[in-house]
Amino acid sequence: MPKLDRRLFLKGAALIGCSAAAHPLMNSMTFAALPGENRLVVIILRGAMDGLDAIQPYGDPMLGKLRRSLSVGPEGGALDLDGFYALHPRLELLLPLWQRGELAFAHAVSTPYRDKRSHFDGQDLLEAGTGNDLPVDWRVGGWLNRLLQATPGAAAETAYAVGVEQMRILAGKAAHLSWAPRASLKLSPQAQMLLEHVYHDDPLFRAAAQDAVQISGETTDIGRNPGPTADAEALAAFAASRLNAESRIAAFSIPGWDSHANQHAVLGRGLDRLAAAILKLREGLGPNWGRTAVLAMTEFGRTVRENGSGGTDHGTGGALLMAGGAIRGGRAFGDWPGLGEGQLYAGRDLMPVRDIRAYAAWAMHGLFGIGQDRLERTIFPGLDLGGDPAMLA
Template sequence: MLKMDRRLFLKGTALLGCSAAAHPLMNSITFAALPGDNRLVVIILRGAMDGLDAIQPYGDPMLRKLRRNLSVGPDNGALDLDGFYALHPRLEPLLPLWQKGELAFAHAVSTPYRDKRSHFDGQDVLEAGTGNDLPVDRQVGGWLNRMLQVMPGTSAETAYSVGVEQMKILTGKAAHLSWAPQASLTLSPQAQMLLEHVYHDDPLFRDAAQGAMQISGEVSDIGKMRGPTADAQALAAFAASRLNAESRIAAFSIPGWDSHASQSAVLGRALDRLAAAILKLREGLGPNWQSTAVLAMTEFGRTARENGSGGTDHGTGGALLMAGGAIRGGHAFGDWPGLGEGQLYAGRDLMPTRDIRAYAAWAMHGLFGIERDKLERTIFPGLELGSDPGMLA
């Protein structure tokens, strides 16, 4: 019978071709389910998505006056949704989801962040979820992590942060894991047999080894993706694979939304990636899509009026995109504030009519049964939750 010292074996695991920072054996992956079967995916859209272009309120006559050189409305290729709002043409792949009741949105939303319009600060406030308290206190962590801390029965792998950058939204005391699409894990059949043999009588390391082999196959399949939306699809595919296992929370980000100039091209590419990610989630989750809510959130919106460079500048009110079988799709949520004189925030931006944190909070309440008091005091300190928008099916 083959014998091997475990410590010597661990010292030699670099031969398996895995990045040490992402090595399942070093991190001892374990799985633990959150209560229930519901799932939540948060996608951070870094760079401030122009919600007025992604989901166009063409029924407001001021939109065309403010944006004479940007395409607006169904007569310019946008896809009518309800006679007032239209979907940007590059989101056409998501139109069937709207028609099936699996896609919705809320306009005129924002965090409490105002006026300074810094991407970095805006993203920090969005992910911390604590209000307009800059600089963000790093000790409090992100709102998804605080949610895990107040939920009973959570341990080990309860959430996944997916992507190359640190996701502040999941930092904190509660256990969570991360994965980056660049991480490479190659386990040959011989290496798999060796792992199984060495760790057969040790449940902790045996389970970790099995996790390594599972991820090896997933990463191999994901690495075959090609094309301009490959990164976004890879993030979504891995998130789906974890959500199909024991995880119930996943977060990842899609950058590339800063459209100061040439907005048609910049926004188009970003929307392609978002649509591809959502569809890959739906494909990967299979039947579990029906118990999933996806929230695509951005740090702030953009100016109502176009600038002289064929784009828009940093603004305030924006849009939240929602998808999934757990979403009551086919609806536009929120109160439309208008784009006329006296209706804009600071005379330039879409006026926020609801805190974006309230939508995330109501999703948590409906999906996981978290009490209102914990939502307003612990997860989103200072939030006034308000009435239920009815966003869940």
């Protein structure tokens, strides 16, 4: 049976401008045990979530002018948060968390990655936690692995990589175990059409794509679909069970955010899965939710202007979503750079105002007592932490 791998898929995916890094087959989980009772969950949103749509800064008048077919603000069905920002209607289930102070966000964040806008490179930088020195040298490991090496009392033998492809966020010298659960991979109808389109004229790759669809066990028959959020909920439930035991850090990914076309549907499905995962974490963690911070991070944002296909293209500044009882929620963190003339990065993207690594670092400082010098030099080399955003309750 032909094998569909990351390298081969990239060749075909380049035909339509999408990276295999945004492909729904790529998923994994990692866990780590540290001293104490606080917990951190990192959710990697693979494919570049459009933060300007997920959490809409409708109070900036330029947003509506630059996005005429995408819904903007309460008039477009979004849920007002504070008179300036509004929550995408597909995140409505998370609104009670905002009202209880368990949901927050930071706009205009990014890694140091700039200009090339490659999913693979952007995700590598996000998981490596290093500066813009591509290609990433994985011999130094991902930032979670460096955290294990730098933290006294960390139980490296209880760090796991779970799934079909190990997340590089845990790559490195600190020992970890791997486990592949007996769970089928799910391909959405959109992903099936993507594979069919990419490999239609290539018999070898077409056969591999058909095999991938067959392996996924999912068809367009709604009656056979276990539910669009089932996989995300399963990942979150398993993460909660580990966090209720010895683990204190969990990381997993939710793919499928590359919304070059038909963003309304693509982003909506992604937000459904993200909301379901966060709520399942809250349910599964029970009392431990109050000691948990969840950071949902993406490799980069998307263009401010919509394109001609009802979508948005690869950008720079994005959004970080935060949840959990340990989060000082019900508010937006960071400065808003504006969308007016001269305020955009490269004349097209939301201008980054803060390194997304700083939020992860301040979370680890507050949750686990990791020193600032260690965070800037060892775990996130080259990071300027800047002032404490006071994101933890």
